[in-house]
Amino acid sequence: MFDVLVIGGGNAALCAALMAREAGASVLLLEAAPRAWRGGNSQHTRNLRCMHDAPQDVLVDAYPEEEYWQDLLRVTGGLTDEALARLVIRASASCRDWMRSHGVHFQPSLSGALHTARTNAFFMGGGKALVNAYYRSAERLGVVIRYESPVDALEIRDGRFVAARVGSERIEARSCVLAAGGFESNREWLRSAWGQNAQGDWPADNFLIRGTRFNQGVLLRVMEQAGADMVGDPSQSHCVAIDARAPLYDGGICTRVDCVSLGIMLNRDAERFYDEGEDFWPKRYAIWGRLVAQQPEQIGYSIIDAKAIGRFMPPVFPGCKADTLPELARMLGLDEARFVATVERYNAACQPGSFDHTVLDNCHTSGLTPPKSHWALPLDTPPFYGYALRPGITFTYLGLKTNANAAVHFQGQPSPNFFVAGEMMAGNVLGKGYVAGIGMAIGTAFGRIAGTCAARAAKEGI
Numbered sequence: 001m002f003d004v005l006v007i008g009g010g011n012a013a014l015c016a017a018l019m020a021r022e023a024g025a026s027v028l029l030l031e032a033a034p035r036a037w038r039g040g041n042s043q044h045t046r047n048l049r050c051m052h053d054a055p056q057d058v059l060v061d062a063y064p065e066e067e068y069w070q071d072l073l074r075v076t077g078g079l080t081d082e083a084l085a086r087l088v089i090r091a092s093a094s095c096r097d098w099m100r101s102h103g104v105h106f107q108p109s110l111s112g113a114l115h116t117a118r119t120n121a122f123f124m125g126g127g128k129a130l131v132n133a134y135y136r137s138a139e140r141l142g143v144v145i146r147y148e149s150p151v152d153a154l155e156i157r158d159g160r161f162v163a164a165r166v167g168s169e170r171i172e173a174r175s176c177v178l179a180a181g182g183f184e185s186n187r188e189w190l191r192s193a194w195g196q197n198a199q200g201d202w203p204a205d206n207f208l209i210r211g212t213r214f215n216q217g218v219l220l221r222v223m224e225q226a227g228a229d230m231v232g233d234p235s236q237s238h239c240v241a242i243d244a245r246a247p248l249y250d251g252g253i254c255t256r257v258d259c260v261s262l263g264i265m266l267n268r269d270a271e272r273f274y275d276e277g278e279d280f281w282p283k284r285y286a287i288w289g290r291l292v293a294q295q296p297e298q299i300g301y302s303i304i305d306a307k308a309i310g311r312f313m314p315p316v317f318p319g320c321k322a323d324t325l326p327e328l329a330r331m332l333g334l335d336e337a338r339f340v341a342t343v344e345r346y347n348a349a350c351q352p353g354s355f356d357h358t359v360l361d362n363c364h365t366s367g368l369t370p371p372k373s374h375w376a377l378p379l380d381t382p383p384f385y386g387y388a389l390r391p392g393i394t395f396t397y398l399g400l401k402t403n404a405n406a407a408v409h410f411q412g413q414p415s416p417n418f419f420v421a422g423e424m425m426a427g428n429v430l431g432k433g434y435v436a437g438i439g440m441a442i443g444t445a446f447g448r449i450a451g452t453c454a455a456r457a458a459k460e461g462i
C-alpha cells in the first residue's frame, strides 16, 4: 500500500507529490489524462503572482503583502477567507527556490504582458515546461505515476480516506490528496450552474473552455455526495472573453485578446455595456468573460483603431480590419447604423487628457453611460480592428472547504488523512473575481501543504 495517493496531474498535484516524497512517503499519482496531455490547466499557465518586499531575481520593485491582500480583497468583494488568503500570499514569497530545486526556471515578464513585471514571476517555457520539470523530478525521486487513470469513486469512512477506484480497480493508501481540478470542462454541469436567462438562452452553451478537457468535476461531485463541506458558488469562475474562433478545449493563452481597455466593447446590438477603462487590464481581464456571458447570444466585439496597435500583445489570430467604421460593422455582422452611432457617441464623450496606458490616466468620457474611466481616446484613426469574443472558462470556484492544513472537512471537522489542493479548493480564497497569477499561487501553496500533511498523516498512521 502506498503512503500517499495524489489524485490529479497538474501543478497542485505535482507540488503535493513532490513534498510528500521529500518527506519520505511513498507516493502514487493518478492522472486522468494520457501522458501527452498531462498537466491539466497548469500546462497552459505562464506565471505566478509573488509577494516580495524588495526587487528579487525576475521581479522588479516591491509587491508587499498588504498590497497583494488589498488587490485580492477588491476583486473578490470580500468573498475570501483572509487567513487562507494571507497564507497563500506569504507562501508566494518563498516558494520559488523550492520550485527551482525541481527544475523550474523563471524569466522576467515580457514587455506588454499585462504590466506584470512587478507582481508576477514568469515560467521560462511556460506552464508546459513547469509541469514537465515537476514530472521529471517526481520520476527521479521515485513517485509512481500512472496516466489515463481517472478516479471515479472514493471510499470514505467516518471522514477518513480509505480507497479510490479507477473503474473496477481499488487503490488503498494511508492518506490522500485531491488535486483533480474544478468542473470547468463539464459542459452539462456548467449549463445547469448558469441556468437559462430571461431571453431563454442557456448561456453556458456558448462558453469555450480554455484549458484541459479532463477537469470534469467527477470528484467534486463524489465529495459533495459524500457530505464533504463545500465552498463557493457553482456559477463563479475565472472567465475571460476570448477569441470566438477558439476551439472548445485547450485553446490556451493564444486565444486571449488584450485590447479591450484600449477601445470599446460592444454587444450583438452594437451597444456598449461596461466601463472598458475601469482599472488596469490584469485586474480586469477576468471579469469580461462573465460580462459577455450576460449579453444576448453571449458574444461581444472589441473595437480598436490604429492608435492602439503596438500598445498590447498582438493576438496570434488577426481580427477583422477595415478602413471605415461601416465596413468594419459589416465584417463583424453588426448593424451598421447602430455601430456608427455608438462609436460617434463615444468619440464625442471623450475628454481631452494625456493618454498613458501605463497609469490610470485622465482620458475619460463625460456624460456617457456606461462611462469609460481611463484610456478613452476617440476611435478616429483607420484602419479599425474588431475581434468577436466569447466567454472562455478558465476554472470554476466551487470547491471543498479547507483549513490551513489543507484538510477536507466533513460537518465542520477536518479529516485526519484527506487533503485538497488547487482548483478543488481555490474557492476558499476566490469567492469571485481574480488577480492574474493567483491560481498557481494557490495551487503551489496548498499543494505543498497538502503533500506535507498527507505524508505526516501516513507516517503517524492517523
Ligand SMILES: Cc1cc2nc3c(=O)[nH]c(=O)nc-3n(C[C@H](O)[C@H](O)[C@H](O)COP(=O)(O)OP(=O)(O)OC[C@H]3O[C@@H](n4cnc5c(N)ncnc54)[C@H](O)[C@@H]3O)c2cc1C
Pocket: 007, 008, 009, 010, 011, 012, 013, 030, 031, 032, 033, 038, 039, 040, 041, 042, 043, 044, 045, 046, 047, 048, 049, 149, 150, 151, 152, 179, 180, 181, 182, 210, 211, 212, 214, 215, 216, 217, 218, 219, 251, 252, 253, 393, 394, 395, 421, 422, 423, 424, 436, 437, 438, 439, 440, 441, 443
Ligand atoms: C489558458 C490558461 C491560462 C492560465 N494562466 C495562468 C497563469 O498564468 N497563472 C496562474 O496563476 N493561473 C493560470 N491559469 C489557472 C491555472 O491553470 C490554475 O489555477 C491551476 O493550474 C490549477 O492547478 P490544479 O493542479 O488545481 O489544476 P489542473 O492543472 O487543471 O490539474 C488538474 C488535474 O487533475 C486531473 N484530473 C481531473 N479529474 C481527474 C480524476 N477524476 N482522476 C484523476 N485525475 C483527474 C486532470 O487531468 C489534471 O491533470 C490558467 C488557466 C488556463 C486554462
